[in-house]
Amino acid sequence: MEKKDLLSSIPAINDFLAAVKSKKIIANYSRRKFLKMLKSELEAIRNDILQENNLTNFDNERLDINKILLKVQKKLASEEKRTLKKVINAGGIIIHTNLGRSLLPQAAVDKVQEIAENYSNLEFDLASGKRGSRYKKIRKMLKDLTGAESALIVNNNAAAVMLVLTVIAKGQEVIISRGEMVEIGGSFRIPDVMESSGAILREVGSTNKVYLDDYLEAVNENTAAVLKVHTSNYRVRGFTHFVEAQEMVEAAHRNNLAVIEDLGSGILFDLSDYGLEYEPTVKEGIKAGIDLLTFSGDKLLGGPQAGIIVGKKNYISKIESHPLMRALRVDKMTLAGLEATLELYYNFEAALDNIPTLKLITEKKELVKKRAKKLITKIKDRKNIDLKLIKSKAKVGGGAYPLSSFASYAVEIDLKEQNIEKFIYKLRQLKIPIIGRIQNDKAIFDLKTVADSEIEELADSINEILSEVF
C-alpha cells in the first residue's frame, strides 16, 4: 500500500462521532475534550505513517475506530487523574487529611467565590482610602470569639508553631514535656519543627509524668518559653501526671517566660454534650493566661486550611512585624472562607447547623441509618453477593478525639469468591471516585460521611462496578 492510500484510510472525525462509544466518552468528558484528544491521536498516526520508510511495518490495526477510541478514552482518563477532583468519602472519617479535611460551610463557599471573582478591600481601608491591614476584620472576630487580646492568621498550624517559636525563642531554650513530643503525621514532628525554628529544645519529665518542678528546674538565663502541645492524636492514660495550664502560667510568668500552647485541632465550644470526650477550648486556654495559642482552621473549627494564632497583644505585634510573617501570609480566599466560618460561631446553633464538620459530629445516628437504608435499597442484589446494613464506628479524624468513635451505619458487601481489592480499586478509578474500605474481607461503605445528595451516585457506581465484576 502506498503512503497516500494509507493516509486516506485514516477514519474521518464523523466516523468516530457515529460510534456508540464516542457518545459515552463525550458524556463523561465533554465534546471539546474528546475532539481535542481524538485529533491529537489522529495527528500522531498521520505522522507515524509519514515517517515510516517501510510501510509493511505499519500496523493496520492502528486505524481501527474502536481501538483508537479506546486509546482516546484511556488518555482522557489518565489526564483527568492528574487534577484535583471531588470524591465520595464512604470511609467514615469526618476530618480526613488526605481527603481535604473539613468541608466548607455554604456561607464560606459563597464568600470565597465573591472575593475570588471581584476586587475587594483586602488591604484597603474604606474609611481613609488608604492602605489597611488584611488581618483587621478576622482579628476582631477571633478576639470576640476567644477572649484573646489579639490574633493572626498564617497558612496552617505547622506554620503557626514554627513562626511563634522563631519569634519568641530563636537561639533560646524552650521547655517541653517528654509526654508531648508529638508526631502529627506526614512526618511532622514537634521536635523537628522546633529545631528548624532555631529554638533549643529542653525536654523534661517522662512520657507519662511531668510536674511543675520539672519545668522550674530546667529554667536558666537562656530560657524563653514553655511549650505545651496538645496530644491531639493519642492519649497517655493510667499512671500519669500533667501540669494544669493555670499553674504552669503562674510559675512561668514569675520567671518571665512566655507560655505557648499548640492546641492542634482547637475547638471553640465544648462538645462533650454530644458524646465526645472533654477537650479544652481555646477560650479556656486564654482564660488560663496562656500567652500564645495556635490551632488549625480546617480541623474541628470546620473552615479552610489556616493556622490561627491568638494571644497577648505584645507578642502578636512582635510576630506580625517579623519577616517570616510575609512568607507565611494567607491569601484572600483563605481569609474569605475563614471569616465566613467564624461569622457562624457568633451563634452556637447556627454553627452546629451550618458548619458541616460540627453538623456531622453532632448528627443523630438515626439519620445515618436512614441514609444507609436508602443506599441498600438502591444497590441491585445479585447472586453471589451478600448485602447487609451493619452498625459501624465513624471517627472524627484530623488527629482529634483519638479515643472517641461515633455509632454509625454502613452498607457491607460480601463478594464471596470475587477479588475484593479489585472491587475497591475499580471504585476509586471512577470519574467521581468512591473511597470505601475493606474490613474482614468485605467492602464497607460508611454513611456518616456520605451526604444524602450523594447516595444516588454512590449506588449507581457500586452497581456499575458490580456488573463489571460479575
Ligand SMILES: *Cc1c(COP(=O)(O)O)cnc(C)c1O
Ligand atoms: C494537626 C496538628 C498540627 C498541624 O496542623 P496543620 O494545620 O495541619 O499544619 C500541629 N500540632 C498539632 C497538635 C496538631 O494536631
